[in-house]
Amino acid sequence: MLGSPSNHTLLNTATFILLGVPGLEAAHLWLAIIMTDMYSVALLGNIIIMTVIRTDSTMHEPMYHFLCVLPTVDIVIPTSVIPKMLNIFWSGNGIISFAACFIQMFFVHATTAMETGLLLAMAFDRYVAICKPLHYQTILTPWTMIGMVISIIARGIAAMTPMTWMLVHLPCCASHVVPHSYCEHMAVAKLACADHRPSGLYTLILSFIIVGIDVIFIATSYSLILKAVFSLPSRDAWVKALNTCGSHVSVMGLFYLPGMLSIYMAGLEQDQVPLHIQVLLADFYVVFSPMMNPLIYGLKTKYIRERVWNAVTTSFSRCFCQNSPKEKSPT
Template sequence: MYCFLCILAAVDIVMASSVVPKMLKIFCSGNGSISFNACFTQMYFVHSATAIETGLLLAMAFDRYVAICKPLHYKRILTPKVVLIMNMTIVLEGIMVMTPLSWMLSHLPFCGSSVVPHSYCEHMAVAKLACADPMPSNLYSLISTSIIVGPDVTFIAASYILILRAVFNLSSKNAQKKALTTCGSHVGVMVLFFLPGMSSLYVAWLGQDTVPLHTQVLLADLYLVIPPTLNPIIYGIRTKEIRKKIWNLPMVFYQVS
């Protein structure tokens, strides 16, 4: 669990730091200029981080499933080697999926408008500015995202269904409450990540002419800003050992001073 939390924290830092500083600069100073290379670098890190986070949420759901449904086999199933392989596979998957997309889009000619109607370099918004047909890159984005997110969401849902079945079979009410509270928090974060993210993708693909632009921008921003904000609270403060360390920090500072 701590390995997954560590990777998740690193991914959230990359995701937030790729978007929020530039977004704040736009809101505060109105300066929305960004270089061509910086735009594609931002796009690469943002979309790679979202692909990696999707896999991490699946891995964490599997971790909770094993911990609650097969607690006696936990150490045998999730060995350090298995956890390392899972993390490496998730990171490589995000990088390998995003690299061809960035290459395809960066090699398109851009000779018209240079205004991206978003608060960051979102793929579909940048593709619309190309003078050539961006359909191949857009189609690749739609298919690859559906292939990654679809099975992940299905397996996450299956994991939590099995978890709920196991929880309701517990005889202890306190154990049921603890498990439901933990899983409920996790599910809430996943909904806030997947729902705006997938809505943003399909709206940009199918409903770009019917959905107002500010709604499209809001959806694209929500899944990048809200999860990195809530994840430290949900996965950090709710973890007993981390919570105790945080509560003891003021006392440590007081003793040092």
């Protein structure tokens, strides 16, 4: 009987069935086209940013190293869910194994926690560069950066491991149908017969702690940056410093605002916010920020924009020269 307790746990559940966007099945084809385009732009943009930074020796500075790690995270987040999501939208095949479901869930949440840590590290980098420029190389040494990146990765893994453990040990009901496009934590937790609120509360509290601490330190960094910038005598120096930070602020806004809204809406009931709205917001969140980040850095950071443009034009020139017919030598 649906909803009756079972001796099985989610750990023993063989498969789940993802529904896509419940209530918008007729629009799945259009959603597939939109998601395919956004995912393609995200992959291409982040790969270009990584390639340019890694191959250009003049960009081997702390700021660009962080900018090289961020696209990696921005590739992992959508890649964890978009291929299966597109399979659902294109073919209607929503069957996903237990292992794949929870690996998907773990990677989405862990890499999201890593991204907020990277944004904090980048804010610290800008603070040191603008407020303590003479000590920039001594503070942000290669070993310091490696330690920061390792700490960011470890924090994301450590934060999400207990959540996954709690969820997989919940007793499972008869239904294995997940009313979502991917294995979102709350959507899977609601399949359990037992009280899933401890798991949901842990996720909510942890999200606010991680994001809250990061946002407080980011806000502090930028407050000190603004104080230092406006103490400069030249207006041109103001504009240059603010332009340097503008891309970071834009990326943070795209990441934090939709993310907090998605977390808040996931905890609401369907009579408060329609389910398809909640699912659509969660779907677009995992791909929108990764798609926009390389565009923002490419457009707002002049140095990166010039290097990307030079790399693209050079590639086209080489391709054109190789494919153009060679002139026959006179006999």
